[in-house]
Amino acid sequence: MTPSFTLADLGWASDFLRQLDLQELAATPCRIAAVHRSRVEALSAAGPLSLTPPSGVSTGEIAVGDWALCDGTRLLRLLDRRSSLSRRAAGTGAARQLIAANVDTLFVVTSCNADFNPARLERYLALAHSAGVEAVILLTKADLAPDPEAWRARAEAVDRRVAVQLIDATAPEVAVSLADWCRKGQTVALAGSSGVGKTTLANALTGAAEATAPIRDDDAKGRHTTTGRHLRPITGGGWLIDTPGMRELRLTDAKDGIATVFDDIDALARACRFANCLHLQEPGCAVQAALTDGRLDPGRLARWEKLRREDRHNSATLAEAHARDRAFGRMVREVLRDKNRRRGDS
Ligand SMILES: Nc1nc2c(ncn2[C@@H]2O[C@H](COP(=O)(O)OP(=O)(O)OP(=O)(O)O)[C@@H](O)[C@H]2O)c(=O)[nH]1
Numbered sequence: 001m002t003p004s005f006t007l008a009d010l011g012w013a014s015d016f017l018r019q020l021d022l023q024e025l026a027a028t029p030c031r032i033a034a035v036h037r038s039r040v041e042a043l044s045a046a047g048p049l050s051l052t053p054p055s056g057v058s059t060g061e062i063a064v065g066d067w068a069l070c071d072g073t074r075l076l077r078l079l080d081r082r083s084s085l086s087r088r089a090a091g092t093g094a095a096r097q098l099i100a101a102n103v104d105t106l107f108v109v110t111s112c113n114a115d116f117n118p119a120r121l122e123r124y125l126a127l128a129h130s131a132g133v134e135a136v137i138l139l140t141k142a143d144l145a146p147d148p149e150a151w152r153a154r155a156e157a158v159d160r161r162v163a164v165q166l167i168d169a170t171a172p173e174v175a176v177s178l179a180d181w182c183r184k185g186q187t188v189a190l191a192g193s194s195g196v197g198k199t200t201l202a203n204a205l206t207g208a209a210e211a212t213a214p215i216r217d218d219d220a221k222g223r224h225t226t227t228g229r230h231l232r233p234i235t236g237g238g239w240l241i242d243t244p245g246m247r248e249l250r251l252t253d254a255k256d257g258i259a260t261v262f263d264d265i266d267a268l269a270r271a272c273r274f275a276n277c278l279h280l281q282e283p284g285c286a287v288q289a290a291l292t293d294g295r296l297d298p299g300r301l302a303r304w305e306k307l308r309r310e311d312r313h314n315s316a317t318l319a320e321a322h323a324r325d326r327a328f329g330r331m332v333r334e335v336l337r338d339k340n341r342r343r344g345d346s
């Protein structure tokens with residue numbers, strides 16, 4: 001039997017309801033649970049649905065976690081997101097790939113061992129900030145560490161505003177310690193390196209013995225692709241978004257997020273005498289001054305610079321791609337106009 005969920009269980013909230021116009025009140029709100037090449041799976045108050053996207057909308061524009069309106073077989077339109085996680089698509093260099101929508105909390109998972117890496121944590125926190133998602137750091141394998149509190153202190157030092165939890169992902173009671181973020185209607189996602197315990201934790205939260213069984217996606221072209229369902233109900237309430245893309249997050253256009261995570265350096269940089277200060281040897285550089293008198297850790301500064309370089313590079317590639325798209329669009333319009341004009345002449 002398929003479990004049924006109310007709209008509130010699924011995370012429906014007034015900011016989605018407000019987006020509906022009068023006619024749309026008759027449509028069925030649903031939440032996207034899996035995205036395939038030519039259709040999507042969704043959960044509604046009436047149960048699971050398999051939907052075709054509106055013509056002209058590629059499923060690449062739809063993310064797991066999205067809210068949409070449908071008529072039971074067709075997706076009518078997507079609702080504006082509260083938050084969205086995206087990354088640079090692997091290989092292509094420019095395109096941005098949506099990973100998940102309407103995530104409330106990103107569990108940034110690392111372990112109380114050599115996996116712990118402040119630079120990586122900062123990267124994930126920046127990403128969460130710029131996506132509009134609250135981040136929580138989970139330190140797994142606390143049961144194996146001689147001094148877990150020391151790891152907690154190191155994690156807290158990365159960003160004082162972010163909650164840090166020490167956990168044993170293999171313990172049956174782990175879900176209880178995360179219950180604050182897994183209430184009814186709340187959506188969480190897991191990010192972190194391989195081996196830190198994401199699968200173990202996902203299974204503990206959802207009560208599944210193993211990753212969800214693959215289902216067959218009959219593609220319109222008759223090809224078959226095997227895909228999992230990626231919006232998984234958490235046992236005590238709430239949802240876990242577990243997609244392969246979640247596991248390979250990279251930074252895109254996260255400038256605001258970086259400024260938030262590194263707000264100490266950001267404040268220093270704004271206090272430099274010159275607005276375009278490169279913080280190298282310029283007179284009146286507040287960043288160099290803080291470095292000299294020990295207020296600023298050189299490692300932290302190096303990580304800030306590296307993240308900013310990476311973000312600038314990614315944003316530039318995206319901007320170039322958009323410019324190319326616009327130029328191409330202009331060319332197409334000119335050709336069409338020309339053709340119409342000639343047709344009008346004859
Ligand atoms: N003792 C202990 N073992 C853990 C903990 N978390 C994970 N493990 C073990 O670490 C190993 C890796 O855990 P996984 O859940 O597969 O890690 P993952 O992050 O999903 O790794 P990928 O699937 O490669 O991304 C497994 O053998 C787990 O049992 C923990 O908190 N305590």
Ligand SMILES: [Zn+2]
Binds near residue numbers: 273
């Ligand atoms: Zn400076």
